Amino acid sequence: MRINEEEIRKLTLQAIEELGDKATPDLVKQVVEKSVTNLGKIPEGNDSADFSSGRIILTSFGINHPGIIAGITTSLSEHSVDIRDLSQKILGEFYTMIMIIDISNSPNDLREIQEAMNAVSEKLKVKIYLQHEDVFRYMHRI
Amino acid sequence: MNYEFEEILETIRMTEIEHFDIRTVTLGISLRDCVDRNLEVTKQKIYEKITKYGKHHVQYAEAVEAEYGVAIANKRVAVTPISIPFDTYKMDDFVEIAKVLDKAAVEIGIDYLGGFAALVQKGFTRGELELIKSIPYALSETQHICSNVNVASTKAGINMDAINMMADVIKSLAEKTKDRGSIGCAKLVVYCNVPEDNPFIAGAFHGVTEPEVVLNVGISGPGVVLEAVKEAGNCDMNTLADVIKKTAFKITRAGELIGNKVAEKHGIPFGIVDVSLAPTPAKGDSIGDILKAMGVEDVGAPGTTAALAMLNDSVKKAGLMASTSVGGLSGAFIPVSEDQGMIQAVEAGHLSLEKLEAMTAVCSVGLDMVAVPGDTPADTIAGIIADECAIGMINDKATAVRIIPIYGKKVGETYDYGGLLGAAPVMPVSDLSSQGFVQRGGKIPAPTRSLTN
Numbered sequence: 001m002r003i004n005e006e007e008i009r010k011l012t013l014q015a016i017e018e019l020g021d022k023a024t025p026d027l028v029k030q031v032v033e034k035s036v037t038n039l040g041k042i043p044e045g046n047d048s049a050d051f052s053s054g055r056i057i058l059t060s061f062g063i064n065h066p067g068i069i070a071g072i073t074t075s076l077s078e079h080s081v082d083i084r085d086l087s088q089k090i091l092g093e094f095y096t097m098i099m100i101i102d103i104s105n106s107p108n109d110l111r112e113i114q115e116a117m118n119a120v121s122e123k124l125k126v127k128i129y130l131q132h133e134d135v136f137r138y139m140h141r142i
Numbered sequence: 143m144n145y146e147f148e149e150i151l152e153t154i155r156m157t158e159i160e161h162f163d164i165r166t167v168t169l170g171i172s173l174r175d176c177v178d179r180n181l182e183v184t185k186q187k188i189y190e191k192i193t194k195y196g197k198h199h200v201q202y203a204e205a206v207e208a209e210y211g212v213a214i215a216n217k218r219v220a221v222t223p224i225s226i227p228f229d230t231y232k233m234d235d236f237v238e239i240a241k242v243l244d245k246a247a248v249e250i251g252i253d254y255l256g257g258f259a260a261l262v263q264k265g266f267t268r269g270e271l272e273l274i275k276s277i278p279y280a281l282s283e284t285q286h287i288c289s290n291v292n293v294a295s296t297k298a299g300i301n302m303d304a305i306n307m308m309a310d311v312i313k314s315l316a317e318k319t320k321d322r323g324s325i326g327c328a329k330l331v332v333y334c335n336v337p338e339d340n341p342f343i344a345g346a347f348h349g350v351t352e353p354e355v356v357l358n359v360g361i362s363g364p365g366v367v368l369e370a371v372k373e374a375g376n377c378d379m380n381t382l383a384d385v386i387k388k389t390a391f392k393i394t395r396a397g398e399l400i401g402n403k404v405a406e407k408h409g410i411p412f413g414i415v416d417v418s419l420a421p422t423p424a425k426g427d428s429i430g431d432i433l434k435a436m437g438v439e440d441v442g443a444p445g446t447t448a449a450l451a452m453l454n455d456s457v458k459k460a461g462l463m464a465s466t467s468v469g470g471l472s473g474a475f476i477p478v479s480e481d482q483g484m485i486q487a488v489e490a491g492h493l494s495l496e497k498l499e500a501m502t503a504v505c506s507v508g509l510d511m512v513a514v515p516g517d518t519p520a521d522t523i524a525g526i527i528a529d530e531c532a533i534g535m536i537n538d539k540a541t542a543v544r545i546i547p548i549y550g551k552k553v554g555e556t557y558d559y560g561g562l563l564g565a566a567p568v569m570p571v572s573d574l575s576s577q578g579f580v581q582r583g584g585k586i587p588a589p590t591r592s593l594t595n
Binding site: 057059085087089096098100110111114129130131132134135136138139140 | 144145146147149150151152153154158205208209210211212392393395396398399
């Protein structure tokens, strides 16, 4: 943020007033310089804001054929992802599978694991969604 | 497993099939410290402040979108009503400010920025008069700027002079953007009882009582409610209200989570969730279709207003339970061009402007994205705005008018704006004159309801 002369003058006057008898040119300069640096600051964004937990819900569905769970779990294990729970239902030729996985020990982040799952999804011709557990907790638990 | 199979599939169905999305995450930024005697310095301060706070806005929203699997349709910014900090400026200066806002919006990669606004329900300052005069130029010479002017409130009454000015502004803006179906008017809202924390464009701004910077969220989900109403089948009203509440509760919870997470990434406070059903032109994402699923043959049939009232109220009740910080408009939006069910009802001749006006008395906004013939007189537009303000003032609720007298178009024609604005069928307007009434000018005094102290 650019600070104009008028503002610097205001800061200087304020510094002199606050310092009172103790005001010396050097001290005033120090105080003003400090205020100027602080002025331009905005809250730092926090891109790596952590989640409450590393638990992710993986949902997969599509037309059933051999090797789906094997395909998914192989890729998960390659990323050191821990599988906490798994359940599936088969209705006619369709299957639905839900897994709770924990990625807190994985060297990869959620986005990288999502990309890996996208590759698996294309290869196996099934749908795979990965969503953080919180969205289900917020929607279905009070 | 901590979750039932059905619960997980319900969430997936909402986000993947029924168009449930977070309609907008809107970053509110105060510009009150950006004024300087020198216009160039002011412009630079505005640009730097918006780009500093907003530079990661889109990126953060996209990251949260991917992590939770819930789409965020729009990432936007709202600023302090421009007339307030920059009250000393003249009309041409305001156009310059609009252009610098436009440039900042492009720089941070957002499609719309709201807040080219003035609050004049009780009267004008000099700066506010200049800003209102500048609106036709500001909106026709920029791409991404949205404007709104509050002309009435329950506490202050209705500023008829402001309404007359706004009617002229609308006509002038329609002409200045005639090449694109008078699209300028789609970016301008005239309000009564405007909420100061509404995250929805075009009516968004960062109110004067808001903090330095804040993140507000607008949720959507007509498609989800539509499916729930259809699934409920032939039940009585109480059961139906309950079904709507349960559904709205879930989508509000998701909205609050997403809002909190985006705010957390920015490192700024989270403001409010606007619990609204905001339709899009996509098939199935329609308030009109919900009303039909509730049992009326088409939008406009007797019973439509009652159905909408119940829908609106159920959404509010669910929102209040689901979030500790409900704000903004919160209810059902009934824009015409943005809602396939409403468009069809107008084209079939089932929905008139008059019935729509009645519906606005129980919905959360007002006459929204309504196209009228290009030759509609300014006095008639002023009359329409005054009627809408009267509904808002007496019922102590927000009402708004976003009306587009499409230049050169007549009843029966349609203009397709594309995208979320949709296709607007031109609706017939009464030929009777409002001139004698609106041209009296002055103010309609505040109602008895204003004396609540």
